[in-house]
Amino acid sequence: MPDSLTRAVRWDTVVGALLVVVLLLSFTTVDGFGNALNLSFLIGNTLPIALIALPMTLLVVSGEIDLSVASTAGLSGAVMGALWNQGMAIETIIPLCLLLGVVCGLVNGLLVTRLGLPSLAVTIGTLAAYRGIAQIVLGSDAVTDFPSAYLDFAAGRIGDTFLPYAFLPFLVLLAIAVVALHATPFGRSLFAIGAGEEAARFAGIRVKRQKLILFTVTGLMSALTGVFWALHYASARYDNATGLELSVVAAVLLGGIDFDGGKGTLGGAVAGVFLLGALQNVMSLKDVSAQSQIVVTGVLLVLSVLGPRVARQIAVARAGRKAATAPDAKTPAPTS
Amino acid sequence: MTHPSDTGPAPVLALKGISKSFGAVRALRDVSLELFPGEVHALAGENGAGKSTLIKTLAGVHRPDAGQVLLDGEPVVFHGPGDARDAGIAVIYQEPTLFPDLSIAENIFMGRRPRRALRRIDHKATHDATAALMRRLGVELDPDRPARGLSIADQQIVEIAKALSFDARVLIMDEPTAALTNSEVARLFGVVRALRDQGAAVLFISHRLEEIFEICRRVTTLRDGAWIASEPLDGMTEDDLVRRMVGRDLAELYPKQDVTPGEVALSVRRLTREGVFTDVSFDVRRGEIVGLAGLVGAGRTEVARAVFGVDRWDAGEVEVDGRKLTNGAPSTAMAAGLALVPEDRRAQGLVMDMSIERNIGLTGLGTTVKAGLMDRGAERSRSLDWAVKLRVKYARIADTVNTLSGGNQQKVVLAKWLATGPKVLIVDEPTRGIDVGTKAEVHRLLSQLAADGVAVLMISSDLPEILGMADRVLVMHEGRLTAEIPRTDATEETVMAAATGRVA
Numbered sequence: 113m114p115d116s117l118t119r120a121v122r123w124d125t126v127v128g129a130l131l132v133v134v135l136l137l138s139f140t141t142v143d144g145f146g147n148a149l150n151l152s153f154l155i156g157n158t159l160p161i162a163l164i165a166l167p168m169t170l171l172v173v174s175g176e177i178d179l180s181v182a183s184t185a186g187l188s189g190a191v192m193g194a195l196w197n198q199g200m201a202i203e204t205i206i207p208l209c210l211l212l213g214v215v216c217g218l219v220n221g222l223l224v225t226r227l228g229l230p231s232l233a234v235t236i237g238t239l240a241a242y243r244g245i246a247q248i249v250l251g252s253d254a255v256t257d258f259p260s261a262y263l264d265f266a267a268g269r270i271g272d273t274f275l276p277y278a279f280l281p282f283l284v285l286l287a288i289a290v291v292a293l294h295a296t297p298f299g300r301s302l303f304a305i306g307a308g309e310e311a312a313r314f315a316g317i318r319v320k321r322q323k324l325i326l327f328t329v330t331g332l333m334s335a336l337t338g339v340f341w342a343l344h345y346a347s348a349r350y351d352n353a354t355g356l357e358l359s360v361v362a363a364v365l366l367g368g369i370d371f372d373g374g375k376g377t378l379g380g381a382v383a384g385v386f387l388l389g390a391l392q393n394v395m396s397l398k399d400v401s402a403q404s405q406i407v408v409t410g411v412l413l414v415l416s417v418l419g420p421r422v423a424r425q426i427a428v429a430r431a432g433r434k435a436a437t438a439p440d441a442k443t444p445a446p447t448s
Numbered sequence: 449m450t451h452p453s454d455t456g457p458a459p460v461l462a463l464k465g466i467s468k469s470f471g472a473v474r475a476l477r478d479v480s481l482e483l484f485p486g487e488v489h490a491l492a493g494e495n496g497a498g499k500s501t502l503i504k505t506l507a508g509v510h511r512p513d514a515g516q517v518l519l520d521g522e523p524v525v526f527h528g529p530g531d532a533r534d535a536g537i538a539v540i541y542q543e544p545t546l547f548p549d550l551s552i553a554e555n556i557f558m559g560r561r562p563r564r565a566l567r568r569i570d571h572k573a574t575h576d577a578t579a580a581l582m583r584r585l586g587v588e589l590d591p592d593r594p595a596r597g598l599s600i601a602d603q604q605i606v607e608i609a610k611a612l613s614f615d616a617r618v619l620i621m622d623e624p625t626a627a628l629t630n631s632e633v634a635r636l637f638g639v640v641r642a643l644r645d646q647g648a649a650v651l652f653i654s655h656r657l658e659e660i661f662e663i664c665r666r667v668t669t670l671r672d673g674a675w676i677a678s679e680p681l682d683g684m685t686e687d688d689l690v691r692r693m694v695g696r697d698l699a700e701l702y703p704k705q706d707v708t709p710g711e712v713a714l715s716v717r718r719l720t721r722e723g724v725f726t727d728v729s730f731d732v733r734r735g736e737i738v739g740l741a742g743l744v745g746a747g748r749t750e751v752a753r754a755v756f757g758v759d760r761w762d763a764g765e766v767e768v769d770g771r772k773l774t775n776g777a778p779s780t781a782m783a784a785g786l787a788l789v790p791e792d793r794r795a796q797g798l799v800m801d802m803s804i805e806r807n808i809g810l811t812g813l814g815t816t817v818k819a820g821l822m823d824r825g826a827e828r829s830r831s832l833d834w835a836v837k838l839r840v841k842y843a844r845i846a847d848t849v850n851t852l853s854g855g856n857q858q859k860v861v862l863a864k865w866l867a868t869g870p871k872v873l874i875v876d877e878p879t880r881g882i883d884v885g886t887k888a889e890v891h892r893l894l895s896q897l898a899a900d901g902v903a904v905l906m907i908s909s910d911l912p913e914i915l916g917m918a919d920r921v922l923v924m925h926e927g928r929l930t931a932e933i934p935r936t937d938a939t940e941e942t943v944m945a946a947a948t949g950r951v952a
């Protein structure tokens with residue numbers, strides 16, 4: 113499809129606009145939404161989703177997925193709690209947790225690239241495994257007595273503004289991710305891999321290496337999120353961040369990252385993340401139960417897979433080009 | 449338009465005043481065509497002239513913007529390829545569209561497999577019917593093997609077998625021979641003649657003009673979507689036909705320059721991939737064009753893939769400019785100056801959903817970079833430069849490659865690899881689906897590259913192309929190199945003899 117046509121109805125713009133609408137509506141109609149404290153809660157509670165959504169976006173663009181992210185976060189939090197109970201210094205614990213995340217990501221990546229297993233299956237497996245290890249490590253303890261400087265940083269906000277301290281490092285990571293995906297040869301190769309892996313290989317792109325890097329970075333970011341989670345909520349438990357993978361995947365797809373790979377922008381993904389975060393915040397303010405919130409997330413997930421496709425079809429119909437996609441593009445890919 | 453005679457048979461299929469646009473691109477403008485029973489009719493035109501679009505419109509894949517399709521004189525509207533098939537029209541599309549996970553037999557009898565009592569699918573009947581079709585085409589393909597991994601030529605054979613299995617009254621073939629060698633083409637033509645003699649009407653597209661003259665009685669020519677002429681081929685020469693297609697005279701098709709070969713640039717030693725090819729050794733020198741000939745399935749493509757590194761080899765070694773290549777690593781092969789234009793442009797050559805600009809840009813990810821970031825300006829000018837040099841016909845450089853005609857897609861693949869400035873260029877069917885005008889252009893380009901010191905290894909099933917362009921011809925038969933023939937001794941007979949294993 114020609115660029116201008118897609119640009120006219122780009123899904124990420126749609127989501128961005130939707131985010132603005134939801135925010136405006138919430139400001140005007142939801143009591144207690146607009147004050148700085150609530151907004152800082154909104155952002156702080158959304159940061160775990162946002163942090164993992166960065167590498168997840170890159171993974172999905174390259175045609176893969178990682179469902180073990182929440183378990184990796186939980187494992188990293190559990191190890192953090194256990195080591196803290198042992199009396200280790202927090203300055204040593206945090207790097208160890210991050211290293212653990214790297215290992216978790218490497219395991220996923222090696223299983224996918226060396227054994228050629230589908231990432232969906234591999235990471236459902238490690239989703240269970242990493243959570244299980246977390247429970248073995250920490251049992252049903254809840255570790256809460258981390259140093260207050262760390263707790264304050266993870267939960268506090270800048271003066272009386274709506275910005276949590278932790279938002280600033282996130283902005284830096286976001287900038288790095290945007291540049292990596294949209295402005296480097298590495299990012300370009302991810303789009304090629306997602307849209308046509310074999311052609312990417314024939315163009316000399318090191319497909320397996322790129323994927324291994326992505327899984328590893330995803331593990332690292334998940335572990336970082338686990339550390340942040342434990343400090344932000346002042347509680348390290350084995351079941352921290354349970355189900356977070358659902359929110360991350362929903363947000364990323366909502367942001368217009370094509371589940372089949374090869375399409376999407378980080379801007380869209382981040383808009384999707386904060387749209388989901390805003391909705392969750394409003395639902396909490398309205399006393400919607402946690403279970404119902406999960407239902408809403410699930411529905412969003414389905415809609416977000418459908419939405420971009422419907423938008424594309426409307427675009428095609430409006431331009432009066434019923435055949436804008438080549439007919440043979442609909443038939444199965446040729447064998448090779 | 450010509451009508452054989454007023455008393456002659458009525459056309460079985462006719463197109464009247466067909467127009468079709470894709471946005472601003474007017475792919476067909478008021479095109480008419482009549483197909484008579486018992487005739488083989490050629491459809492000729494340059495890349496992007498609208499041939500495939502005409503066929504897809506006829507088969508109900510596209511809905512025409514204007515005009516009518518008449519079957520036995522009655523207007524019909526096909527709502528999809530299924531309708532056309534039910535009406536007795538079998539179509540072989542330009543690009544094979546097999547289901548990779550189904551077997552060859554299942555692909556051929558998709559949705560209409562012989563059933564036994566209680567509606568159970570009769571596997572044996574399917575198998576036997578497929579085997580019979582393969583025998584008719586003179587190829588050895590196991591009906592039960594999955595379509596995944598078939599070469600483009602084999603996929604094309606399966607598509608042909610599928611079309612034949614319908615016993616259609618009208619057979620439409622969009623470049624069925626593009627990847628086939630002489631012997632397969634001869635078999636196909638035998639089958640087509642038999643069908644014709646039974647009264648079928650055949651519409652045939654090929655960029656190999658000699659094939660058109662061999663099998664067709666009349667030809668309809670398109671240029672830029674417009675109907676130019678429908679006329680008997682009797683008394684026409686190839687030059688006449690080319691003039692109809694391009695509107696001017698053509699430069700020489702095989703403009704081979706004489707070059708004194710330099711040092712060895714590509715050296716392949718005792719290369720073996722078990723069960724695929726064995727003990728293959730050869731050199732290609734700077735300035736040389738070496739042809740690699742052989743029948744479909746002889747292992748030519750497989751050797752190229754292993755040399756470039758997309759497949760691993762089991763034994764042997766490959767050197768480019770004296771540097772040993774790593775087994776199974778295309779990126780190091782590229783770094784050493786090797787380029788491979790692969791045979792399957794849709795799966796291997798192009799990312800179909802990406803723009804022309806970015807597809808060509810894919811091989812420049814290491815060079816169009818400034819301070820670690822993509823240099824978009826440099827990427828665009830590199831892509832534009834090569835798209836123009838190869839005369840790719842496109843609306844905008846940012847359009848996705850799946851909006852291009854088959855031949856123009858092929859040109860993008862060539863552009864993508866020539867843009868790397870390779871020292872050693874391996875081309876696998878470089879002109880598959882490319883029209884005569886551009887073919888001459890590609891040959892001129894290859895010849896110029898060789899003259900500039902590039903070593904070229906050319907795999908082609910188009911024997912005249914090999915004979916016209918190669919300094920030396922290597923011939924493979926059943927996974928082994930069986931002959932090396934210098935240009936002066938290379939003839940159709942010597943090459944075919946070695947390719948079919950008739951000489952040691």
Ligand SMILES: Nc1ncnc2c1ncn2[C@@H]1O[C@H](COP(=O)(O)OP(=O)(O)OP(=O)(O)O)[C@@H](O)[C@H]1O
Pocket residue numbers: 435436437438439470473474475493494495496497498499500501502542841850851852853854855856881883
């Ligand atoms: N789905 C599509 N969307 C937009 N443009 C298209 C589409 N399909 C074909 N075209 C355009 O229509 C024109 C005719 O294309 P077509 O595929 O019919 O050419 P062709 O004669 O079959 O060429 P070739 O010999 O290269 O196969 C080309 O300019 C092509 O870019």
Ligand SMILES: [Mg+2]
Pocket residue numbers: 499500501542622853854855
């Ligand atoms: Mg065509």
